[in-house]
Amino acid sequence: MKKSSMFDLLVLVVRRDLILAMRRRADVLTTLIFFVMVVSLFPLGVGPEMDMLRKMAPGVLWVAALLSSMLSLVRLFSADYIDGTLEQMMLSPQSLSMLVLGKMVAHWMVSGLPLVLVAPVLGLQFDMAVEALGVLIIGLLLGTPILSMVGAIGAALTLGLRGGGVLLSLLVLPLCIPVLIFGSGAVDAVTTGLAVSPHLSLLGALLVLALAFTPWVTAQALRISME
Amino acid sequence: MLEVSNLACSRGDHRLFSGLSFTLSPGQIMQVQGANGSGKTSLLRTLCGFLMPDEGDIAWRGENIRSLDEDYCAEMMYLGHLNAIKDELSAVENLRISAGLSGLDLSDREAIAALRRMGLKGKERLPTKVLSQGQRRRVALSRMLVNDAKLWILDEPLAALDVVAVALIQELIAEHLAQQGLVMFTTHQPLEVAGMDICNLTLS
Numbered sequence: 001m002k003k004s005s006m007f008d009l010l011v012l013v014v015r016r017d018l019i020l021a022m023r024r025r026a027d028v029l030t031t032l033i034f035f036v037m038v039v040s041l042f043p044l045g046v047g048p049e050m051d052m053l054r055k056m057a058p059g060v061l062w063v064a065a066l067l068s069s070m071l072s073l074v075r076l077f078s079a080d081y082i083d084g085t086l087e088q089m090m091l092s093p094q095s096l097s098m099l100v101l102g103k104m105v106a107h108w109m110v111s112g113l114p115l116v117l118v119a120p121v122l123g124l125q126f127d128m129a130v131e132a133l134g135v136l137i138i139g140l141l142l143g144t145p146i147l148s149m150v151g152a153i154g155a156a157l158t159l160g161l162r163g164g165g166v167l168l169s170l171l172v173l174p175l176c177i178p179v180l181i182f183g184s185g186a187v188d189a190v191t192t193g194l195a196v197s198p199h200l201s202l203l204g205a206l207l208v209l210a211l212a213f214t215p216w217v218t219a220q221a222l223r224i225s226m227e
Numbered sequence: 228m229l230e231v232s233n234l235a236c237s238r239g240d241h242r243l244f245s246g247l248s249f250t251l252s253p254g255q256i257m258q259v260q261g262a263n264g265s266g267k268t269s270l271l272r273t274l275c276g277f278l279m280p281d282e283g284d285i286a287w288r289g290e291n292i293r294s295l296d297e298d299y300c301a302e303m304m305y306l307g308h309l310n311a312i313k314d315e316l317s318a319v320e321n322l323r324i325s326a327g328l329s330g331l332d333l334s335d336r337e338a339i340a341a342l343r344r345m346g347l348k349g350k351e352r353l354p355t356k357v358l359s360q361g362q363r364r365r366v367a368l369s370r371m372l373v374n375d376a377k378l379w380i381l382d383e384p385l386a387a388l389d390v391v392a393v394a395l396i397q398e399l400i401a402e403h404l405a406q407q408g409l410v411m412f413t414t415h416q417p418l419e420v421a422g423m424d425i426c427n428l429t430l431s
Contacts, residue, residue, distance in 0.1 A: 004332045012327040023315040084309025085325075091275060093301035093330045226277050 009094045013102030014109075020079075021110045027075065031111045032118065035068040039122045050127050057126035058136060058187035062180050065115050065140060066147065070172065072111040073151040074165045076103065077222065081159050090226060097215040100156075100222070104149050104215065112144030128187075135190045135200075139183040142203040149214040150175050156221035178206060228252055228409060229274075229378060234283035236269050243269050244430050245282070253377075253407040256400065256423055258414065261430035267413040268308070270430065271382050274411065275305045287378075301330060304376035306384060310367035314356035318342050318366045321355060326373050333373055341372040346392065361387045368392075371399050379403060381412040393418070 004012070021028050042060050043053055080086040089099050119140055120133045128136070154172035158164035186199035228251060235245035243266030251257055259267045272278045274285060276292055276299070285292045292299045312321040319338045326333040342351050345365045355363055364387045371379070379400075385393050393416070400410055401420045412418070418425075 004327060004330055008332065009327065009330070012324065016324050019320070020313060020315055082309075083313065084307055084311035085313070087277065087305070087307060087309065088311045088325055088328050090277070091300045091303065091305055092328045093297050095297065099328075227279065
C-alpha cells in the first residue's frame with residue numbers, strides 16, 4: 001500500500017465514474033437520444049424552409065444541449081449520496097474540491113462530449129454551412145463543460161430534496177444563459193460574416209472562471225446538503 | 228487523543244444530548260449506548276465532522292477537528308449504516324476505490340487478500356449486486372483490513388453479519404487496539420473484545 005497524490009485521486013474518480021457509466025449505459029443513451037429527438041423535431045414542426053431552418057439552427061442546437069445536460073445532472077451526486085459513497089468522499093484526506101472536479105470531468109465526458117460529437121450530423125438537417133458547423137463544435141466544446149460545472153452546484157444544493165430535478169433546472173438554467181448567448185452568437189456571427197473570436201473568447205473566459213470557482217462552491221454546497 | 232468537551236447536538240428543534248464530555252486514549256475502545264433515537268448515530272456523525280455541534284469542542288491530538296480537517300480525515304475511518312459500495316462494481320473494484328478515496332493505492336492482490344480474509348473467497352470478481360446483504364456488509368467491512376487510520380468510528384458494524392463474521396470483527400478490533408488504535412462504536416448485539424475493557428457512554 002502506498003499513499004496516493006491529489007492527481008491520482010482525480011484520475012481514480014474519473015475512471016470510477018466512467019466505469020459506472022459504461023455499466024449503466026441506458027442512462028448515457030437517454031441523454032443523447034433526448035438531444036437527437038428534440039433537435040430533429042424542429043425541422044419536422046417548422047417545415048422545410050431552408051432559410052428559416054438555417055437561421056434557427058444554432059439556437060435550437062444550443063437550447064437542446066442545455067436541456068439534455070439538465071436531464072443527466074440530477075444523477076450526478078444522488079447515487080453516491082444514497083449508497084453512502086459521498087460520505088466517504090467527504091472523509092477523504094484530499095480536498096473535496098478535487099473529487100468534485102473529477103466528477104464534473106466524468107459527467108462532461110459521459111453527457112457533454114457525445115452531444116458535441118453528434119451535433120454536426122444534426123446540424124446537417126438544418127442545412128448549416130461547413131464553417132458554421134465548425135464554429136458550433138468549438139462553441140459546444142467550450143460551453144458544455146461549463147454546463148456540467150455550473151450544473152454541479154445546482155445538483156449539490158438540491159441533493160436529497162423531493163422534486164429536486166425540477167428545482168435543479170430552475171436554479172441552473174438561468175445561470176446558463178450567458179453560455180447560450182455566446183455559443184449561438186458565435187455561429188450567427190460566422191454565418192453573417194462577422195468575427196467569431198469575441199464570442200469564443202468570452203466562452204473560454206467563462207470556462208476558465210467556472211474551472212476555478214465551481215469545484216470549490218460545489219464542495220461547500222455538498223457539505224451543507226450532508227448536514 | 229480524542230477529547231470531547233461539553234458537546235451538545237440537536238436535530239431540528241429536538242435536543243439530542245448536551246454537556247457530553249469524554250476522552251479516548253490510544254488502545255481504548257468505547258461503546259455508545261442508548262435507545263433508538265437517543266442520538267448515537269448523530270454523535271458519531273458529529274465526531275466525523277458531518278454535523279456541526281450546537282456547542283462544545285471536539286479535539287484530536289489537542290487541536291479542533293474543524294481546523295485539522297484533512298489531517299484528521301487521514302487518521303480516521305468511518306463505517307456507517309450505508310455500505311458505500313456500488314452494485315455495478317465487483318468486490319475488488321469496490322474495495323480498491325474506497326481505499327483510493329481514503330488516500331491509499333491498493334493493488335489487486337492486496338484487495339483480494341483482504342476480501343479472502345473477510346470470508347469472500349470466490350466472490351471477489353462478482354458484481355456486488357449478486358451478493359447477499361451480509362456479504363455486501365463484509366465487502367464494506369473489509370476496509371478495516373486495508374487502512375492505516377488510528378481512529379475507527381463504527382456505526383452498527385455487526386448489523387447483518389453471521390456468527391463467524393462477528394468473531395472476525397472482534398478479532399480485528401482487538402488487533403487494532405493492540406496497535407494503540409482507538410475505536411468508537413455502537414451496536415445492539417453483544418460485542419466482546421478479548422482482554423479489553425469497553426468504556427460505556429450512555430445517551431438518554
